Amino acid sequence: MDFGGINPVILVASLMVAAVPIMLAALGELVVEKAGVLNLGVEGMMIVGAISGFIAAVATGSPVVGFLAGAAGGAVLSLVFAFLTQVVLANQVATGLALTMFGLGLSSLMGQGYNGIKPPLTGKVPFGPLADIPVLGPILFAHDWMVYASIALVAGVWWVLRATRLGLIIRAVGESHDAAHALGYKVNRIRLMCIAFGGAMAGLGGAYVSLVRVPQWVDGMTAGAGWIALAIVVFASWRPWRVLIGAYLFGGISVLQLSLQAGGSAIPVEYLSMSPYLVTIVVLVIMSSGRGRASLNAPAALGQNFHAAR
Amino acid sequence: MLRRTLMTTAAAGLGLAILGGSAALAQDKTKACFVYVGTIGDGGWTQAHHTAVMKAQEHFGDAVEFQWQESVPEGADSERVMTQMALGGCNIIFTTSFGYMDPTNAIAAKFPNVKFEHATGFKREHPNVGIYNARxxxxxxxxxxxxxxxxxxxxxxxxxxxxxxxxxxxxxxxxxxxxxxxxxxxxxxxxxxxxxxxxxxxxxxxxxxxxxxxxxxxxxxxxxxxxxxxxxxxxxxxxxxxxxxxxxxxxxxxxxxxxxWSPYYIRQIQAVIDGNWTSEDTWDGIAQGxxxxxxxxxxxxxxxxxxxxxxxxxxxxxxxxxxxxxxxxxxxxxxxxxxxxxxxxxxxxxxxxxxxxxxxxx
Structure with missing residues (x-):
């Protein structure tokens, strides 16, 4: 069952893996933005997570410890952002950009001496005979556990934001920090925790790049994945399941264009390479037309700092 | 970026130290500078250049001062870096990526006393520009x-x-x-x-x-x-x-x-020291190593x-x-x-x- 030299089953299986880092990072950023904070430092937190996770995994020989350390590394770096924007009320856009540059430099410094080392292998989840089912087997039952964890995290974030008190508080803080403050919620403290969660998710995504996707450490290896994650949040109009779709779409197209080339397709490479970005533009146009900004679903207090003056 | 800042600070500190101590010695030293497109830890292209630089450093010991900058984007940024290097006393500047071709020639025009060597390109517009590549x-x-x-x-x-x-x-x-x-x-x-x-x-x-x-x-x-x-x-x-x-x-x-690249780098830096550097188009292969x-x-x-x-x-x-x-x-x-x-x-x-x-x- 091939189309133009491409086996769709293998394609779907590989796009699920390719999408994990951007999906995790985008999911974290979604929660941060839901709380009204725009953190453009995703790329920096990812790369720091990548090297933190790599160092821990190499040192302990355990990928699980590596992923935990990656999340911790991203979270620690995000606390720098949280301190600057929530305590001393610095501009979020500028601080976020600075965080990316700082993260890239810091990761390169931490990574000295870790080039050319192979990390411990993250195994596939043993589903036994299930993995041999034609079509469904390779797609559903032949991945490492992080692929399943990332989907579970999407479901978790969706449930928390939609159906729990915590989700309601986060959304309140992001829609109107003054109202949330008047109700007695500690706006900056809640935002700080959301930022830390976003950092941990970005770090987890970064660790997936250095431990599974490209199992090694190379300087600057996330290569712009953080920026794509930021785009996916907008693309997903701040809804968790759409983050999953967006990540699969972006991951899918990048895998598809390489597969089409390898399969000898006649479609020019340039069109394939720009297609993810074209899709984003089209979706943004469709979403922002007609019913206006409300249909875009952007948190009303996004990017505004809060100071409890009254 | 942090690393760049660190390096600038380090360079400034070094400059001060030289001013305070042995200014005459620093003047006599030949300085060779390198512009890298990636990081020295990329495991491939830039690392190969950097390994050659390390070998050259070992070869010349204290006679030559080496300086390099990593992750320099191809384009306008590279012109700034080259200008800085030329003003900073570099005698020969190696630019190690195809995309530095036009910037190298543009900056070479402004600093006729500094030698420029561009890797993998094909433009030699000035007598102080040499090009080198490998087969x-x-x-x-x-x-x-x-x-x-x-x-x-x-x-x-x-x-x-x-x-x-x-x-x-x-x-x-x-x-x-x-x-x-x-x-x-x-x-x-x-x-x-x-x-x-x-x-x-x-x-x-x-x-x-x-x-x-x-x-x-x-x-x-x-x-x-x-x-x-x-x-x-x-x-x-x-x-x-x-x-x-x-x-x-x-x-x-x-x-x-x-x-x-080490045989080439050593040869060209030696030529600068001896004062007989000329603009060449070098294309070496397996035979030259x-x-x-x-x-x-x-x-x-x-x-x-x-x-x-x-x-x-x-x-x-x-x-x-x-x-x-x-x-x-x-x-x-x-x-x-x-x-x-x-x-x-x-x-x-x-x-x-x-x-x-x-x-x-x-």
């Missing part, structure tokens, strides 16, 4: 031979970066020499449109393997493709690129093209012997990877029987040879 296509020929002999599926692959003569030359050499030993061989080329993006390089390798390719050559800078190939459990092989990539020995890495062929590992003995023989023949000059008859992809004649490719044709190569099915993106 990587000679190494590609050896990879092609191995690919032709080792493929089980008769499908071989090439992860290409950008459609520039340097890359196209490598693809053609790889394919021609594979076809010479295996007429049924088919080549798939994937254009990654990047020199360095480990995730994408790994995806490209995976896409090729999914399409049934079992020998993959890469023209990108990191080790990601080999890392991906190694997941195939020995059914697919690849090659080290720019650096030996010895951590993937004995398989999937079966040999490698090693860029060894600039293109090193890594140890052959994990291959059957007869293939190893054949590859070694080819390497020695190229080094001795008795075999040229582009020897006619060769037709262009559209069937028109390029080289006649027994004719070898002139350097000019190679340096401006913008066509595939006959038998390659894909198209070069325009």
């Amino acid at each position: 990587f296509y000679e190494g590609r020929a050896i990879e092609g031979l191995i690919a032709g002999r080792m493929t089980q599926t008769n499908k071989i692959g090439y992860i290409a970066s950008f459609p520039i003569p340097e890359v196209i030359m490598g693809i053609n050499s790889y394919f021609l020499n594979a076809k010479k030993v295996n007429p049924d061989v088919e080549l798939s080329v994937v254009w990654a449109y990047t020199w360095f993006d480990p995730g994408k390089e790994a995806d490209a390798a995976k896409a090729l393997m999914d399409a049934g390719v079992d020998v993959i050559a890469a023209h990108t800078d990191s080790t990601a493709a080999l890392a991906e190939i190694s997941k195939a459990g020995g059914k697919v092989i690849g090659f080290g690129q720019a650096s030996d990539m010895a951590e993937y020995k004995p398989s999937p890495r079966v040999t490698s093209i090693i860029d060894d 600039t293109v090193g062929i890594g140890e052959f590992t994990g291959l059957p003995d007869e293939v190893t012997k054949e590859a070694e023989a080819l390497r020695d023949a190229i080094a001795a000059g008795s075999y040229h990877p582009f020897t006619g008859p060769i037709n262009k992809q559209d069937g028109s004649a390029w080289l006649a029987e027994g004719q070898t490719a002139p350097d000019g044709d190679l340096l401006g190569m913008n066509f595939f040879v006959e038998g390659i099915t894909g198209e070069i993106p325009q």
Whole structure:
């Protein structure tokens, strides 16, 4: 069952893996933005997570410890952002950009001496005979556990934001920090925790790049994945399941264009390479037309700092 | 960015120390500076340049001062870096990527007393600009031979970066020499449109393997493709690129093209010290040692012997990877029987040879 030299089953299986880092990072950023904070430092937190996770995994020989350390590394770096924007009320856009540059430099410094080392292998989840089912087997039952964890995290974030008190508080803080403050919620403290969660998710995504996707450490290896994650949040109009779709779409197209080339397709490479970005533009146009900004679903207090003056 | 700041601070501190101490000594020292496109830890292209710089530093000891800057974007930023270096007392500046070609010539015009050396380009607009390159296509020929002999599926692959003569030359050499030993061989080329993006390089390798390719050559800078190939459990092989990539020995890495710029750097810096540096167009290959062929590992003995023989023949000059008859992809004649490719044709190569099915993106 091939189309133009491409086996769709293998394609779907590989796009699920390719999408994990951007999906995790985008999911974290979604929660941060839901709380009204725009953190453009995703790329920096990812790369720091990548090297933190790599160092821990190499040192302990355990990928699980590596992923935990990656999340911790991203979270620690995000606390720098949280301190600057929530305590001393610095501009979020500028601080976020600075965080990316700082993260890239810091990761390169931490990574000295870790080039050319192979990390411990993250195994596939043993589903036994299930993995041999034609079509469904390779797609559903032949991945490492992080692929399943990332989907579970999407479901978790969706449930928390939609159906729990915590989700309601986060959304309140992001829609109107003054109202949330008047109700007695500690706006900056809640935002700080959301930022830390976003950092941990970005770090987890970064660790997936250095431990599974490209199992090694190379300087600057996330290569712009953080920026794509930021785009996916907008693309997903701040809804968790759409983050999953967006990540699969972006991951899918990048895998598809390489597969089409390898399969000898006649479609020019340039069109394939720009297609993810074209899709984003089209979706943004469709979403922002007609019913206006409300249909875009952007948190009303996004990017505004809060100071409890009254 | 942090590192850049650190380096600037360090440089400032060093400057102060020199001013306070031995100003005269610092004046006499020759200073060689390098502009890198990637990081020195990329495992490939930039690392190869940096290894050569380290060797040169060892060779000259305290006689020469070395300075380098990593991750300099091709374009306007590189002009700023070169200006800074020229003002900072560099006597010779090596710019180590194709995209620095025009900036190098522009800055060279402003500093006629500073020597500039540009890697892999073709423009020498001023008497203080030299250019240097390596005949990587000679190494590609050896990879092609191995690919032709080792493929089980008769499908071989090439992860290409950008459609520039340097890359196209490598693809053609790889394919021609594979076809010479295996007429049924088919080549798939994937254009990654990047020199360095480990995730994408790994995806490209995976896409090729999914399409049934079992020998993959890469023209990108990191080790990601080999890392991906190694997941195939020995059914697919690849090659080290720019650096030996010895951590993937004995398989999937079966040999490698090693860029060894150190003989050239030492020669040119020595020329600056002696005051007899002239603008040259240097294109060295296996014979001069600039293109090193890594140890052959994990291959059957007869293939190893054949590859070694080819390497020695190229080094001795008795075999040229582009020897006619060769037709262009559209069937028109390029080289006649027994004719070898002139350097000019190679340096401006913008066509595939006959038998390659894909198209070069325009």
